[in-house]
Amino acid sequence: MARRHAVIGFGRLARALVPALRAAGEAVVVGRRRPGDGEAEPADAARAADWVWLTVPDDHIAATAASLPWRDGQLALHCSGATPLAALAPAPAAAGFHPLKLLAGDAGLAGAHVGIEADDAHRPALEALALGLGLVPLALPCPMDARARAAYHAAANLAASGVLAVLAEASALWQAAGLAGDQALPALLPLTRGALDTALARGLAGAVSGPVARGDVGVLARHLDALLAAGLEADLLFALGRRQLALAEAAGRLDEAQAAALHALLR
Template sequence: MKHAVIGHGRLARALVPALRAAGEDVAIGRREAGAGELLAADAARAADWVWLTVPDDAIAATAAALPWRAGQLALHCSGATPLAALAPAPAAAGFHPLKLLAGDAGLAGVHVGIEAGAPHRPALRALAQRLGLLPLDLPSPMTPQARAAYHAAANLAASGVLAVLAEAGALWAAAGLPPGEALTALLPLTRGALDTAAARGLAGAVSGPIARGDAGVLARHLDALLAAGLDADLLLALGRRQLALAEAAGRLDTAQAAALRGLLATGSC
């Protein structure tokens, strides 16, 4: 099996070493080849599997520009882009690691969404396992609605957390604490919640005033947002979802749940 990886961004910088460590023959193809690299067309021409690790908006144009031949498989690693973007290739598949890649982070240990027809799915699953990934079979083809929901779930679990931390940082500053220390001080709480969720599940990990049925503390949180000049929409939306988790865990009695639900519906006692 010969692989060509077209583009050399963060994903390629994790994928290429992983493929080579698994014993795969890999060539890097770029628009302007550097040392040890090939031009994109030359790399693709010699490969069995061609990985397009270019930005989402460039996938279709890159696929259209490559010299395809019978028997080749084109792959992209984008959770948001339909396989139709690879239509010029003889066959297409998606291979989407569910991981944010930063620095020298590798791929091992995470799930990888695999979108492929029956002829290629077994080989892609086997490759995923050799790379230390956990294969996740996606529908093939995915409907636009399913793809959007899948990608939204991944994005919410990743950058969505950053929006919550930004709101927490604003409240931290409103408390008169040094803004530059907010992230360092708050991140251990985030990590602790995630570690507990991994061990106990989401409902088992929920904590704080909502999990305790403490409507008075929640009301004071809402007052603090108002005093800081911040909208309560995020806290209210998150609170309603925390309430559902707390109820699923059996943490609240009927009166507690009703009081919290009323407060979260109106934003006031």
């Protein structure tokens, strides 16, 4: 018998999830407080479903789960990497299905890894669904403890928005060089993409480049001077430099004297 899905809430994630489920042959009804054509009230959508997806904001997951009319045999799911499964406690069974993808514009889900936090009874079906949606299933401990969950979510956030902080610093330096600010991202993003592509092919240590990887203390010192002249704090460059240095040392890129000089400058 085919599964019936209810997707409660219709934000950015649901707008990617619902068409992906339907394209995979799954029956889906959207539940919203003010339903449109072909949609339903959240409680009505949940009553008719086997799997109930709560794609509401993180802070509303627990309250939404508590408000729904659950019955035996249903599975509640959320897609929040930061929220424990305990938020779904009113449901008969609970699982997490967290796509590791930024959903901007019309971006779909296909190609991303998806963290699956589920018991042995539900994990195989969720992994099969992930594959049917074009996702790569990633098994998470079930249940994840609070420390592991925070580390997992922080890793994902650092890999996403953390990169934006680095690009913001790079854009500020670009403008400090007297260059047009609207040219910064178009000029710099190909460098970011190239570094990421190389990291995927060669690993992080194999992809590190620039003055730290070359042991060029003089260039790095001038970078620090440029930061100060631009009125920027040097903390980010120091922190990134130390981590690049660890990668360069792991790759065997530096001799002892180069490594010592860089450590002294970045201390």
